Structure formats: C-alpha cells, structure tokens
Amino acid sequence: MEKKITEKQLKFLSEFLNRKGYENDETKLELMDHLICEFEEKGNGNLSEFLSHKLEFIRSYKQKHQNIISLVYKRELIGEFKKYFLNLDKIPITLISLLVMYFVTTNFNSKVTLIITIISFACVLAYIYSIVFFTKKFIRKTTSMVALTSIIWLPSSFIYLPKEFYNFLLTHKTLYILFWFVAFIINLSAASYIKRKKEVIKTKYQHLL
Known part of the structure; x- marks a missing residue:
C-alpha cells in the first residue's frame, strides 16, 4: 500500500532541495513532484534514506529532465x-x-x-x-x-x-x-x-x- 508523504516531510524535502541549489521555481516543483511520486510508490517511509539514494539524480535533474x-x-x-x-x-x-x-x-x-x-x-x-x-x-x-x-x-x-x-x-x-x-x-x-x-x-x- 502506498504511503502518502506528510506535511513535515514536504517541508523537509523543500528545504533539502533549496540547499542543493533549487529555488522556488517550476524546476524545483517538477523535481519535487517526481520525488514525491516515487517516494510514495517505492519508499519505506524514511525520506532521508530515500533522498540519500537520489543525490546524483537530483544533481543532474536540471539538465536532463x-x-x-x-x-x-x-x-x-x-x-x-x-x-x-x-x-x-x-x-x-x-x-x-x-x-x-x-x-x-x-x-x-x-x-x-x-x-x-x-x-x-x-x-x-x-x-x-x-x-x-x-x-x-x-x-x-x-x-x-x-x-x-x-x-x-x-x-x-x-x-x-x-x-x-x-x-x-x-x-x-x-x-x-x-x-x-x-x-x-x-x-x-x-x-x-x-x-x-x-x-x-x-x-x-x-x-x-
């Protein structure tokens, strides 16, 4: 069963992407959308652990998405x-x-x-x-x-x-x-x-x- 991301996790994700150089623009929103969907579908509920495996994807997303x-x-x-x-x-x-x-x-x-x-x-x-x-x-x-x-x-x-x-x-x-x-x-x-x-x-x- 898919687990929905919480408001606290959403805030953490937003701040995490800010630290990685993503501002509050459409690129950040689309990256968040992708990460949220994958986290809710495949994640085990631990957002920090999930993001630790997505660092390279996050770094290259702006060029590839x-x-x-x-x-x-x-x-x-x-x-x-x-x-x-x-x-x-x-x-x-x-x-x-x-x-x-x-x-x-x-x-x-x-x-x-x-x-x-x-x-x-x-x-x-x-x-x-x-x-x-x-x-x-x-x-x-x-x-x-x-x-x-x-x-x-x-x-x-x-x-x-x-x-x-x-x-x-x-x-x-x-x-x-x-x-x-x-x-x-x-x-x-x-x-x-x-x-x-x-x-x-x-x-x-x-x-x-």
Whole structure:
C-alpha cells in the first residue's frame, strides 16, 4: 500500500532541495513532484534514506529532465495512437473516420476533397489550441506543459504540407485515403492525449502549490 508523504516531510524535502541549489521555481516543483511520486510508490517511509539514494539524480535533474519529459510524452502519444485501433470505445471513431474519408475521396472532386481534408485537420488543431489557451498562465509556463504543447507541431505539420504533395496523392486515391486517415487519427490522438495530460499536470501542481 502506498504511503502518502506528510506535511513535515514536504517541508523537509523543500528545504533539502533549496540547499542543493533549487529555488522556488517550476524546476524545483517538477523535481519535487517526481520525488514525491516515487517516494510514495517505492519508499519505506524514511525520506532521508530515500533522498540519500537520489543525490546524483537530483544533481543532474536540471539538465536532463526536459529531455526525459519529452521522451515520455512521445512514447505515451504513440500509445494513445494505438488505442484508436485496439480500444473498443475508440474503434467506432476510427471506423467512422475511415468511411467518411472514403466517401469524400471517391465522391467529390480533388479540390473539394482537399478543402475538406484541411478543414478536418484545422478543426482538431483549433481544439488543441483551445485546450492549451484555457489553462492558467502558471501551468502553461511549467516545463511539463511546455513539453506537452510541443506535441502540437505534429498535427499542425499536416496543414502546412505543400499543395504539390496533396495533388500527387489525389491522383492515387487509395494512398490519399490512407494518408488522410493516418494523419487524422494522429491529430485525434494528440488532442485526446494533451487534454488528459493537461488535467494530470494541473492536479499535480495544485497538490504542490
């Protein structure tokens, strides 16, 4: 059974990190978040002993934590993408998307198909930006949230692909449907992942602040 860290231990941890050169900024908060989660999951209740085994990690955290967070988010995003093919609650969305794309591509001319494709990408991207925008300023500036919003480059990249690329695919309808389908599911995956992860980040920071 996990043991929750006490208020006294929280104060001790904060002062310990101050002595190690961490000020009361987002880096310290994120390091505290990581240490608290691991301590509650794996610790034996002795915080001093736990920290004695984490000294090297604490010293190197400032340089490494951004890369670690970004890597974790990328892996989790891949997992989110897989859910649209494996989870029963998401498979209907996947099938409906594929059917709509097949219908549009085979029943409309290339110009209309391209417009509908771009609109589908833009709608999901606008939703993602709204998730980020309606977030408290402090949370938006945290390293975790900055790393999370960096995922936006992936769905936004499909909108900025050159027109020649789309025109080429439109001459091969099967390839076009496949591209549109995969790209759209990636967009949906990014949107659902960012929304869920944002709530996790908010909850963690509310606990620490």
